Amino acid sequence: MDLETAMMAVQSNRANLLEAQLKDQIASVQAKNDQISKLNQILGSLNKAAAGVASDAKAGDKVDMSGSAAELKSAAASAGITLPPELGAEKSWEVKLRDGTTHKVDEAGKKEADDYKSKNWAFRSSDYSGKKGIASITETTPQPTKGQLDGFIQQVKSQIDSMSNSQQMDMLRLQSLSNKRNEACRTAAVPSSATCAEITRTRAPANPRESPMNTKNAPVSIPDNLPEQIAELLTNGGTLGSVYDYDDTDYEVLYALGHSLYSQTRYQDAMRTFGFLVTHNHMEKRFMNAFAASLQMLKSYKEAIKYYSMASLMDMGDPLPTYHTAECMIALGYTAEAKEALQFVLRQSDTPERAELKSRAQAMLELMNSAKSSTSTSTH
Structure with a gap:
């Protein structure tokens, strides 16, 4: 192999390497686009909950998340984000019986308790003396405060801003790699793959x-x-x-x-x-x-x-x-x-x-x- 052929082989090998790097960079940009989209879904759910808060509410006031909890939880799972306990908790209730016994139940248990209470049946017991009848059903779902909700909204916004800035740099690198790849392809007279190997x-x-x-x-x-x-x-x-x-x-x-x-x-x-x-x-x-x-x-x-x-x-x-x-x-x-x-x-x-x-x-x-x-x- 003469020197000129070898130099062309180097350029060809460089073009192939740049092509692989370009594909990886494109995949990275697409992944960040997807993540930003998922974070925006979370932000939308949080803003929906924040919109229901009274304008004069204080930072320590509780916020009802029931209207957006399911949507928020789904968006967070898709984005791989762990929600704070007060935001991602499942709805729960406390069923108190006449003898003072209590049961923690979810939505299905709540429906069961409502049915038993209407019929005055013993709740989850074989004691039919009346002591196991339901005295009260109280919702105990943890609710975030307005301050906690606002803080998490800012946290998600910061993540979106950070990823957007990073994405801009990735786009610049993508453009640079594309230019390098195109230049390498233009200047290289591509020899056989066996020669490169x-x-x-x-x-x-x-x-x-x-x-x-x-x-x-x-x-x-x-x-x-x-x-x-x-x-x-x-x-x-x-x-x-x-x-x-x-x-x-x-x-x-x-x-x-x-x-x-x-x-x-x-x-x-x-x-x-x-x-x-x-x-x-x-x-x-x-x-x-x-x-x-x-x-x-x-x-x-x-x-x-x-x-x-x-x-x-x-x-x-x-x-x-x-x-x-x-x-x-x-x-x-x-x-x-x-x-x-x-x-x-x-x-x-x-x-x-x-x-x-x-x-x-x-x-x-x-x-x-x-x-x-x-x-x-x-x-x-």
Whole structure:
């Protein structure tokens, strides 16, 4: 696969991801629309109850909710809202018998009690002496006060306002995703799904330098002002990729592609891929190291040193970029500077996980010292 085809595959994959995000966003907007509609039903029931309250009623006065209780309860259940006890209580009555016994009953029990009272029958008892006759039937349904009703109305209004504001933001995101999806579809020449899958399945090694190397390629020319451009972006705290709405998925696919090219010794194409990543996301150390490694393999040692140095600045505790900087310095004949860099690597490589790097740096330093001693001996 050539680089252009791979880049088109990235765009195609991005379009598919945006399509999925767009569907999720549409579903989210629809769900909020439904919830707002249900909350408005609750508000309508509450306002209906509030309309029956006298204009001069005080906050502590009881409010008769019987006319809207069933409607309110149904709307609350549909919206998944738990009503306060005083608003959502079932109607209830207390049936008091002549001997002082009481029974709590619902609407069905109330009808039964009315029937038994009219016939002077014993209520729910086999004692027909008259003691179990019904003395009174009193409604005991909890009723909210005007203050409680007004408070709950304001609470529901606040929920509606909050969801409406959130919905406006969702609509903006929906429009943004739609624009991104349309742009991706316009700019991508869509390859086969197998091609996209092949790129996505590619996995990069942790260190690009573990791949096969070929140092026979000719040096490559890099724009002189590229480091300055990257430094300016870093100073401003943004990335060029954010302007084009690139995300982590886009970067990782290209990063894997770059390593694949590198492992095939296609260093020119790898450099272009990693250069794209560095330009669009200069905050990622991996991209900086990979770009520098490609430049080194293309014998652009001075340029490689620049980007290894930037990678070192991004993580002062990682001596690996400094080690590769020393390699470039040796290739350029900067022996003293290379030794200084290797000594720094040795000081930074005391941990067990860096034992191999320390050994390599020590061996390189000893080789340089040995070469210098041999040169001095032959001179004398």
